[in-house]
Amino acid sequence: MPIPAAAARRVQLIVFDADGVLTDGGLYVGNEAWEHAFQRFDVRDGVAVAMLRRAGIRLAIVSSRESEAVRRRAVELGIEDVYQVSPFAKVATVEIMLTRDGLDWSQVAFLADDLPDVALLERVGVPAAVGDAVPEVRCRAMWCGSARGGHGAVREFTEALLRARGEWDRLVNDYLKESREGG
Numbered sequence: 001m002p003i004p005a006a007a008a009r010r011v012q013l014i015v016f017d018a019d020g021v022l023t024d025g026g027l028y029v030g031n032e033a034w035e036h037a038f039q040r041f042d043v044r045d046g047v048a049v050a051m052l053r054r055a056g057i058r059l060a061i062v063s064s065r066e067s068e069a070v071r072r073r074a075v076e077l078g079i080e081d082v083y084q085v086s087p088f089a090k091v092a093t094v095e096i097m098l099t100r101d102g103l104d105w106s107q108v109a110f111l112a113d114d115l116p117d118v119a120l121l122e123r124v125g126v127p128a129a130v131g132d133a134v135p136e137v138r139c140r141a142m143w144c145g146s147a148r149g150g151h152g153a154v155r156e157f158t159e160a161l162l163r164a165r166g167e168w169d170r171l172v173n174d175y176l177k178e179s180r181e182g183g
Contacts, residue, residue, distance in 0.1 A: 003143045007126050008164035012107040014052060015094060015120065016154065018063035018070045018084075020113035021130055024150030039069040040150055048158035049077045051171050055162060060097060062090050064116045087116030094120060111157050112137050113149050128157050 019025050023039045052059060060081035061074055067084065074082045083093045098104060109126035110117070113133040121127040121140045129141035130153035138144050143160060147153040162168040 001143060003126060003128075003160055003164040005164050005166070007106075007142065008161050010107050010125055011057060011109045011161065011165075012103055013058045013060065013097065013101065014109045014111070014161075015060045015062050015124075017110075017112050017114070017117050018061050018067060019065055020132075020149040021111050021153060022061070022070065022073065022150065024148065025113070026150075039067065041069075041073050042150055042152050042155070044152045045150075045154035046077055048155040049079065051162065051168075051175065052158055053078060054171050054174070055165070055167055058101065060094075062093050062120070064090065090116065091119050091123065094123075109161060111154065112141075126161070130157075 016022055022045060023041060027039060049059060058081070059079045060083070061070060061079055062083045062085065063070060064087035065084060070084070071082055081097060085093050094108065098108070105123045106125035108124040109128060110120050110124045111128045111130065112121055113130045115134060115136060117137055118140060121137060126143065127141045128143045129137045129145065130149040131144070131146045132148040133141070133144070143157070145153050145156040145160070147156040159168055162171060
């Protein structure tokens with residue numbers, strides 16, 4: 001189902017969950033000699049984030065699990081707002097951003113996958129779900145993708161949102177022009 005154009009045009013902030021949205025939800029954990037767990041990210045999602053930034057949309061990650069890998073990926077993508085909080089603090093965390101930026105809930109989109117995301121989904125203007133989201137998330141989403149988390153779900157959502165805003169073709173053409181010119 002396409003995102004309604006009016007709702008898409010209101011979006012000024014997109015919040016992503018991390019595990020199961022930016023990643024496939026899997027953790028690669030070794031023995032005690034390993035310092036960190038490893039996580040998989042999709043490169044196409046990185047291009048999507050660049051397109052959202054070109055559109056002037058603020059981006060944030062609000063996750064309920066601490067992850068150095070997520071922090072590092074956020075730095076690579078230029079996402080400055082990264083919050084790794086209790087699942088019960090997600091709403092309060094986004095409320096702080098809204099107050100800081102002078103936004104309201106109708107100006108927020110949230111891409112989610114699991115139960116810790118439901119409270120946010122019920123408040124935002126554009127609630128969205130990755131393809132393998134749990135039923136409790138999918139039934140609350142305005143838009144449901146087919147791509148699984150960590151496998152291009154952010155890219156799929158980005159294209160749907162920017163198409164609904166009427167910006168996708170222009171942003172792609174600008175991106176391609178810039179890449180051809182080497183700039």
